[in-house]
Amino acid sequence: MDIPHDDEQIAEIKKELQTNGSSSATAKIQTYLDKLDNVQLNIAITGECGSGKSTFVNAFRGIDNSDKERAAPTGVKETTIKVTPYPHPNYPNVTLWDLPGIGTTKFPADKYLKLVEFKRYDFFIIISADRFRENDVKLAKEIQKMKKKLYFVRSKIDHNIRDEEETRGSEFNKEETLKEIREDCIQGLKGRVESPKVFLVSSRKLHLYDFPLLQKTFQEELPAHKRDALLLALPNVSLEIIIKKKETLQARIKYLAAVSALGAAVPVPGLSFAADIIMMVFTIRQYQVTFGLDSESLQRLAQTVRVPLDELKAVMTSPLAGNEISKDLIIKILSSSVAFLSLTTAEEGSRFLPIFGIPAAMGLSFLTTYKSLKMFLDMLAEDAQKVLKKALGLNTPL
Known part of the structure; x- marks a missing residue:
């Protein structure tokens, strides 16, 4: 999917507005936002049977192994007998593909890539529970021949x-042990695989060890539009992920505010405000899910980290905390803001001014929507950081 850079997109929207008017420009903005929300990212998870592929797939998607409807089946035997897609529950455009273990009877190493439809995937993760073996090396070489990204997960x-x-x-040293394991894996691959990257991961404790480094590597090596798709789908296992999610979502607010401004060009009192509230409710619900603050995500987190759900909820301080995002709630919160009321009153009043009234209303609508969405985004990002700190037992200030 071809998605223009931010500056290019803004220039295109301005041109569309000047050439074909506000309705056409609004449609162009919406098309752009839809493209961002539907960027397809396909991640292949492979390795020998029993390596923990399915558990990794579940953990990455924030799904418990016991979830019979959505989880990839796990067990001591090879449970993946065919290529199986597992879409992210909140971002279905991001799919993890649980591939059968390489070297099995149905998927011999020499035919593996063809059988699993190699070209479909954006990158591969090869997983091993101990050391990477000959089949892993063969697969890695073929992947690198095809110029695809490849990561080894221990x-x-x-x-x-x-x-x-x-x-x-008493002689145990955690850091030395991790260093030994990593170096042992790398030495086993050196000379056989080009520049192997090995990450030490516990699927049951993603916030520990190398998973934050793995996600950072993804961010550095994926194309920009794929990078954002992955980032929003990542589990919140570090403060850095939450901050980057906030930055990505904030970069999109100007487009939503532009839609609001163009809607304000319609000379019907109250119409712009009503449309803006509907858009805000939908957007803020997305923010809530992205930061893992919806009821289902919080419940899952409480079970994973073994912290009572009430204790996680207790650290959230925003007016959104513990509430279902609704039109009435958003209006109530906004109505308590003097700045919002002033801007909204000015927007409606400006409509009655001759010549400059509509342009003024559009500018005020942009400003009101931008400031409101940024306020709600800040609230939820701060609550997400507090919840993560509580879940991980971190006591450092924000």
Whole structure:
């Protein structure tokens, strides 16, 4: 999907407005936003059977292994017998593909890439529970020949750490153990795979070890539009992810405010405000889900980190906290803002001014919508950081 850069898109919208009017410009903005929301990202998860592929797929999507309807099945035997797509529950444009273990009877190594339809995927993650083996190396070489991105994930690291601690006792050093495991994996791949990147991950504790580094690497190496699609779908396992999500969502507010401004060009009192509120409710609900603050996400987080749900909810301080996002709630919060009331009153009043009334109303509508959405985004991002700190037992100030 070809998506213009931000500056190019703004220039195109201005040209559309000047050439074909506000309705056409509004449609162009909406088309652009729809494209952003529907960027397809396909991630292939592969490796030998029993490596923890399915558990990783579930953790990445924020789905518990016990969720019979949406989870990739897990077990001690090979449970993936065919290429299976698992769309993200909140961002279905992002799909993780659980691929059968390489080297099985139905998927021999020499025919593997063809059988799993290699060209479909944006990048590959090869997972192993111990060391990467010959089949992993063969697959990696073929992937690199095709100029696709490839990452090695050494799974079940929490098990290794626990076993080493029990074995070494007082001589155990966590950082040294992690370094040894990583270097052992890299040495096993060096000379056989070009510039191997190995990440140590516990699917049950994604906030630990190398998962934050893995997601940072994704961000650095994916094209911009794919990068944003992945970022919004990532689980909130670090403060950095929350901050980057906020930045990405904030960059889109100007387009929503522009739609509001163009809607204000229609000389019907109250129509612009009514349309803006509907748009805000929809957008703020998206923010809530993206930051994991909806009821389902909070419940899942509470179960994962074993912190009572009420304790997670208690740290949220915004007026949105613990409430269903509705038109009445948004109007109530906005009505308590003197600045919002002043801008809205000025917008409606300006409509009756000759010549300059409509342009003034459009400018005020843009400003009102921009400031309002930014306020709600700030609220939810701050609540998300507080919830994550509580979930991870962090006591440092924001």
